[in-house]
Amino acid sequence: MNHINSKNFDEAASEILDKRLGFLDLYDQAAPLVPIGAWSCDLASEQLSWTDGVFDMFGLPTDEALDREATIELYSEESRELLEQKRSQAIENRDGFTLDARIVRPDGIDRWIRITAATRGSNGRTETLFGMKQDITDDRMRWELLRAQAECDPLTGVANRTRFQRFLDQPGNGPALDDVGTLILFDIDDFKLINDRWGHAAGDACLVNLAERLRKFFVNAHLVSRIGGDEFAVLLPSSVSRTQTKVELQALIASLLRPMQWNGYLLTLKVSVGFAFAGKDGKYNPRTLFATADEALYCAKNRKIFPTA
Structure with a gap:
């Protein structure tokens, strides 16, 4: 039987932890460069969880309790319909999706966000949706300008x-x-x-x-x-x-x-x-x-x- 040296194990675990902390620190430093944030939704309760970056995109205070029905109303009608359609398909097929959506924040500012979603579950059942949201308003405006010119x-x-x-x-x-x-x-x-x-x-x-x-x-x-x-x-x-x-x-x-x-x-x-x-x-x-x-x-x-x- 092979025995694992506890000292070597502790050193390896410490190295892995240091790398993870280093990556998280790098993420924290890089996050302000690109308007981006992480999100998740527990499907049993429809409870949303957002990082600060998503709150900033939606123009909501970080200490505000999230209500999915209320946040969905911030999407334009067309984007809301597409989101619900892709969301339902992802849950049914236990698959992910990507969507560019337009939102109107409570302060009246229009923003475009790119939603990337994946699913997680067990026993063949989807339990959680999670992913990233990125503010692509500037890119969208440049693209619309180029298209208008063309x-x-x-x-x-x-x-x-x-x-x-x-x-x-x-x-x-x-x-x-x-x-x-x-x-x-x-x-x-x-x-x-x-x-x-x-x-x-x-x-x-x-x-x-x-x-x-x-x-x-x-x-x-x-x-x-x-x-x-x-x-x-x-x-x-x-x-x-x-x-x-x-x-x-x-x-x-x-x-x-x-x-x-x-x-x-x-x-x-x-x-x-x-x-x-x-x-x-x-x-x-x-x-x-x-x-x-x-x-x-x-x-x-x-x-x-x-x-x-």
Whole structure:
């Protein structure tokens, strides 16, 4: 039988302890460099435990008793639904998850946090959720800025085709499509003649003018986008009725007929319009909606009339 020397055992245990304490000390020194904290939740009692870093993220005092229902209310509606969905799946499958979520602190400050979660349990049952939470607000803002720049038309300032394509590429009846009511397409008639007669600078001025008028007129639009050389798309919410949409379009066309000033000249825009309504039950396909609106635009340009249906 091998005998373990107690002195060697004590030395080994002491070395392990020193290493752990050294790691914890290093963690304490590094933690302030990155807004991060640890958390756990006992599933039997729903009792939360947070380190100071998580309290700081949520803008809550460290001596405040944690109530899970109250903290969940600090999440945005979309983030809250995703969190509950991923949480339930993790508990059922005894698995982990990662989620970027938006919270609104009690002081009204918006923050983005990245939640990393794992599970712990016994006898095939999940008993505890635990993990880390990191404040990624600055990273998120930089990412949103880069995305906005990548999806902005540099001439007119409205969204570009890439942004509109993201709408088209969404699956039918996806969560982002629930509030879509109408897609409207605008196309400048005889745009090539404007460029040929007045020059491309005049053509650019017409595009900028049309984009600005669309943006000001449709203040509640989900999206105003330049999707082609002289073609624009406007995506309206379902709260705008079909009758209201037609009335507003008639008023807009009359407004667009007012000449615009350019280098001492008056230029008049002639614009054709095509539109399509999403189903009243909210069920539709983005590409089908676009095809319908595009066909209406084609008919309007050929007939030189404003579509009525």
